[in-house]
Amino acid sequence: MSQMIVVPGLEITPARLVQSSLPDMDYGAWNKDTAYKVGDRVTIDRINYESVAAHTNRNPVTDTVSPAAWFVVGWVNKYRMFNKQIGNTWAIGTFTSNPESIDLTIRPGKRVNSLGLVGVVASSVRVVVTVPGSPAPIYDKTFAMTKKKGVGWYQFFFGKFARRDNLAVLDLPPAGNADVRLIVSAPGRTAQIGMLILGWSVVIGTAVYDTTLGRKNYTTVKEEFDGSITMTKHGKRRLVNYQIVMIGDEVSSALQTLDELSDTAALYVGSSELDYTIIAGTYEDLSVGLPTYGMGTQNLSVRSLN
Template sequence: MKIIKPTVITDAKLVSSSIPENDHPVWSAATAYAKGDRVILVSTHSIYQRLVAGTTAASPDVDPENWQRVGPTNRWAMFDRAVGSLSSATDTMTVTLEPGIVRALALVDVAAAEAIVTMTDGAETVYSRTVDMRDESNVIDWESYFFGDFLVRKTVMTLTDLPPYLNGQVTITLNGTGPVSIGTVAVGSIFNLGVTVHGMSLGIIDYSVKSTDSFGVTAVVERAWAKRMTAQVVLDTTRVDEVHRQLAATRATPAVWIGGDRIDQSVIYGFFKDWSIDVAYASKSYCSLTIEGLT
């Protein structure tokens, strides 16, 4: 079980992006807006919608009576530390970050044919990985080979071996045919809790509403859902204090939890709901966790 603790990406850490920030016109205090007009507030990289017609000098982020935040701009959606907002482009997108010393990277909610990650230190390329995002786990026999769905794509990718360069620049490129998108880019430090034991439980939390009236007719209102994982980790008893501190420090920070290196569905961007450490033996202890993803 590993935890990637993301570094907050600021303007200074975003070196370049192929995605323009031109979703809507930039907000201007001198412009008269109609109800429903949308603007970009560059200082927060957010989109705001006008609630009433008129002109106001106050910035939208401090004027809730006249403006409502809709979400992040397309360029910054991948860095907003939320699930549900996507950065999208056609055929390809490239972003370059200078996040400081980092050891791991996770891409969540990806729609692309391949992902390329490189790190440079000055003019030298110190790391390069190309990942094919095709998911061939559904090909289990000749029938599924000839008649199965070969358009299934992996939606997550994790790299846990980035070299620690203080001034290293990380470039992420997504390639595909047609629309490509990504929900979350998490780059930061990594902490190894221990070895996930057999019996890990994976599922989802469905927030859809199903109601049945007095005539037996069931109506379904589809809503968001989130991943859920319950797992037990074995660790050396000498590491109990260290693991306890790390988990306590992660209580209010969205992180990427990796339950198993070969199971994509065990990669969850979210919080722990509960955890406890059983100091079972002099040499080995057990940590039980329940992880819930963001919706």
């Protein structure tokens, strides 16, 4: 058993992302004088667009002529770890990636004490917190994202590595003027972050052992007349059904916290030691039993958004 923690996400704007090793744009800027062909792509205000018709001087953002000349591809690589939503649509299966490493610094502009990463491909994640006027970091920890499977000398020298996909850092020093630097290292590979959430953690009870895990696969399978099948790969989403025990006076505060998160992304942590109980998403089902003898039970179903 461990504390059940929720971290509402802080919006990461260009003003808050003060440093990044990733380029601002994935493609060139749109130009009204360029003759675009089908398949051409441009970047406008951190969003990528693809041309679906040959044309000139049709702005992807303001053009209303039908049929459309552009469709939205999604956020640029630099911001894909922070944003999944365009309008009412949340894109799953998207992530920020870069060869070898991702290095960025966020200036929240307010107090935060928690950081969460999901969908990580890396050997290690280093988190460094600094404040103006201090010659040394006030926080500097490196978290290993891989370890050897099994025990014994044979496994140590020849065994495969087990990969940790998710990370919750819940002990950041809550300085109001701090910069939070993140270095995701993947030597010889491509570093990847599915989603990053930074904010202030809230305890909503105690997660217990009846918590269950699930996964929804959206790949479609079509069976042909001769028995062959055609599989079209799509995304998949994780689902965690948390079983939570609360004392009586935690119920109202837990409901107030969750009510504000019904249609937005947050970090949910059943146990920071068990990475499969860490998920960035939105809750889709909540049921609370009335407290009996001062204790109540809660079932919280959270679906991933990365």
